[in-house]
Amino acid sequence: MKRRLGGAACAILLLAGCAETQKAADATMAAAKAQVNPxxxxxxxxxxxxxxxxxxxxxxxxxxxxxxxxxxxxxxxxxxxxxxxxxxxxxxxxxxxxxxxxxxxxxxxxxxxxxxxxxxxxxxxxxxxxxxxxxxxxxxxxxxxxxxxxxxxxxxxxxxxxxxxxxxxxxxxxxxxxxxx
The missing domain is CATH 1.20.1260.10 (Ferritin, core subunit, four-helix bundle)
Known part of the structure; x- marks a missing residue:
């Protein structure tokens, strides 16, 4: 039996994914700043x-x-x-x-x-x-x-x-x- 996620649950999963994406972007930016002279x-x-x-x-x-x-x-x-x-x-x-x-x-x-x-x-x-x-x-x-x-x-x-x-x-x-x- 399949169960559908409600709107709130989808929103939480979407936000969690965005937070992880932002953390990855922040880490990439930090690495780029650390290597000032490539x-x-x-x-x-x-x-x-x-x-x-x-x-x-x-x-x-x-x-x-x-x-x-x-x-x-x-x-x-x-x-x-x-x-x-x-x-x-x-x-x-x-x-x-x-x-x-x-x-x-x-x-x-x-x-x-x-x-x-x-x-x-x-x-x-x-x-x-x-x-x-x-x-x-x-x-x-x-x-x-x-x-x-x-x-x-x-x-x-x-x-x-x-x-x-x-x-x-x-x-x-x-x-x-x-x-x-």
């Missing part, structure tokens, strides 16, 4: 975000090294991180603005955890932990910049990465010479 690949955008977080972290940890480091080489390296990464960070922020990418507002969870662990240390304990963190960080950064320089799709982002590979290579070499034991 010509920039997701890998280029991810590189820019990661590089920005890393650059900000280098500056913050460099300032920490100047305060908490015992060895002159650690304090000097910390100052170099501030001096070298600050203008690169400004250059990257300008490039992000040009590419309509919202730069990250902070250093991110991984860098924050490292910073907080280092902030608890002083003297030679700080020196050793900071040196290990800088070697690891610069190895990762160098790999990311080399990958972007070789495989990036946006010419300006790729050129940015290419320009800064030599600096990161030098930073890694210097970090490897810091006291680590």
């Amino acid at each position: 010509t920039l690949s997701t890998s280029d955008a991810a590189f820019m975000t990661s590089a920005a977080r890393g650059g900000m972290a280098e500056v913050q940890m460099g300032q920490l090294a100047q305060r908490n480091g015992r060895a002159a080489s650690v304090r000097t390296f910390g100052q170099k991180m501030v001096t070298d990464h600050s203008p690169v960070n400004r250059e990257l922020m300008a490039l992000a603005q040009q590419k309509q990418i919202t730069p990250p507002g902070d250093i991110g969870a991984e860098h924050r955890q490292t910073y907080e662990q280092l902030a608890e240390l002083r003297g030679s304990a700080f020196d050793h932990a900071y040196a290990q963190a800088m070697v690891k960080d610069h190895q990762e950064d160098l790999q990311a910049f080399q990958d972007e320089a070789a495989n990036g799709t946006d010419p300006e982002v790729k050129a940015f990465a290419e320009r800064h590979v030599p600096v990161l290579q030098e930073h890694l070499r210097m970090a490897q010479q810091l006291p680590r034991r």
Whole structure:
């Protein structure tokens, strides 16, 4: 036996369908707004975000090294991180603005955890932990910049990465010479 739906029941089903359609439309609009620059690949955008977080972290940890480091080489390296990464960070922020990418507002969870662990240390304990963190960080950064320089799709982002590979290579070499034991 078939049962017919009354007018009110049809109206409720129709409105429910409209609400679901509206939710789907809202989600589509949000996705479109999130991708402001559709010509920039997701890998280029991810590189820019990661590089920005890393650059900000280098500056913050460099300032920490100047305060908490015992060895002159650690304090000097910390100052170099501030001096070298600050203008690169400004250059990257300008490039992000040009590419309509919202730069990250902070250093991110991984860098924050490292910073907080280092902030608890002083003297030679700080020196050793900071040196290990800088070697690891610069190895990762160098790999990311080399990958972007070789495989990036946006010419300006790729050129940015290419320009800064030599600096990161030098930073890694210097970090490897810091006291680590």
